[in-house]
Amino acid sequence: MISAELVRTLHGVPHGAVRGRQGVQWGFAVASAPAALDVHDLDTGERLRSFPRPVPLGPGDRPQEAIAPDLSYAVLIDAEAVHAVEPGGRVRWSVPVGRSHGDIAGCAAAHATADGAVVWAQIGEAGDAPADERGERPDRTVAISAADGRLLAEAAYHGNQSPVLLPHPDGVHMLFDQEEWCGALRIGPDRAAEVTDLSGSIMLHIAAPSPDGSLLMSVEAGWTLERRSLPDLRQLALMDDDALGGGALAAPPGFLDADRVLATVDELDRAAAGGAEAPVQHLLLNAGDLSRIGSIAYPAGTPGGPAMWTRPLGDGTWLTSAEDGDLPVRRWRLAPR
Template sequence: MSITAHPRHSVPLPGGRALVNGFAYESRGDGQRRALLMHGHELEVHDVHEVLAGERAPTAVFPLPWPGWDRGVHSVSPDGSFAVFSGQRAIRAVGRGGETLWEYRHGCWGPEIGHPHSGDEQEVCRGLEHGSCRVSDDGGLVWAHVVGAEADTGAGDGNGEGEDEKTWGTERWVVLDARDGRELARLPLDSVAAGSHHLSHPDGVHVGLCVGEGQDGVRVYWARWDGEKLTAWDVGTPADRILADVHPRHAGFLTVDHYGSDLRLHALDGSVLATAEPDHAGDEPLGWDYGCGFVDADTVIASTVDSDDDPDAGAHWLLDARTLETRGPVDYPARPADGWVRPLGDGTWLTYDEESETLHRWSASAS
């Protein structure tokens, strides 16, 4: 039985596609929902609920430290006083006035090993690889996925002490002090990233990292920093699942198979609590798309595409958040132009019509 989607808001938002299909959405355990949208050489910060109420002015604007660099996943402090940018060769914190607060240098994400740099910090080396960063929910830490320098030393215990084998390009997950960029801990990774993104757990302690390796797969890591020790673990073998969303109240999180064969609910240690395979559209097999998450504590929304990736054959489905049993497909009064979906965790979700540059908010109830 289909479930009717009820329109709640529709507002014009040029450039808002990245909010629904991309990494411009940042949520926090205190209920903050933000859109971090690129506009020219600036990062505009918008409160999602204010945007839906018709407010077009950003709550903060930060100049991009490297105008030629259009990759990386960035983050903004909970109070909006500074932004942290993931660059090709550095993590940089920038104040609202555009001043550099600190910089953490790292190796180059460019693909050419040992290639020289001109010394111009605005130089962008060829290649599409990038890292990501995330300011913690209390604003005190910055988690960053970076690539090591040519003679990188790391910590076997995750505390910055000791020395590993010196290598070029070893990726690492670092914890930085948000006040000055000082490295507090690091974890060497086995990944070979095309890109990555972070998710904060609503408990304010745990952070997840998803590293995409292109056609080679996906890796998911979780970690916590207790002020003295970094504790981290990866999720499952084979490592080929995309970290999609975290439950708004308990320790569960969602992953999607790299090729869309199933959707899984995990406990924080990575153990599988429930699995859902996509339905069929008649005789045609479907696959889960990457857009999915928690509409609220009891409901998951997920999208499917057919085997030919035909957007007209895609659909949204509501599932039980504990068992991942299908409740039914979503029936829209007017089908969204873009098949992607962004759940907000408050009983509603977003879609984006790229043709009209309009953001739509929906719910499964009329109220």
């Protein structure tokens, strides 16, 4: 039996830090609020910084925003621009965003690099690019100097729906994943951003980069996991068909540590659940070959049971967010055996 042990209840950490794919950055919880972007400590739950917005978010706006690793600035996105904002509210620079496919919530994302020197941002349509037969222009992705807002590189391509950005451990590539495809970006010569398509022929999506530089990837339907190399997409491991026990991935899995992957699985056997909502199970997998280690049992009486949302932190601990938003975020580790 694999048992979970409660590390801490984090009353101050918003649930969005667990549920959003960019909700944890550089060891901090990041949560977008209408008037500010808040940063919370994952050891105490306390709010460490609050970066005020130049323009408040509108109803339904949920851009994927970013912080510098040293918290010296945040990257805030509204319907007009991407802004680098310092803790006191000073706007370091702003870059206009283009028309988006729908609203800014689904079409804008930003992330800083590990050294904090560069901000990558996917910011809507490139207004000066030719339109296709539907009148749509390709979307614009830019690399920006965090110090002064200079444009370092840019690329234009179609399909910028619900983007997220994930820094690669090599410090060179910025990974992106969105509804229609995924890829890797890097700064090339002559201000061109080099784009590598990582979707393959089976609509792969990036779940998480491995500490060793390979990519944990899922097939679009969520039935299986693979580990592939970057940039050639060579398959390094494939999860067995029965590893999920007949269920499907409920959310992108992640690395509990360098050796283990934590996955949340939606069970499909509703009859066994008495017709109720299918139960959720948290599974441990070997990172090397993606074989199943076993399911995680939580202490009896844990409110919310195995939570729908998990966020592995890479240090052997993970966060959970229950379906009931009134329950707090919790941080767990594996109990000694």
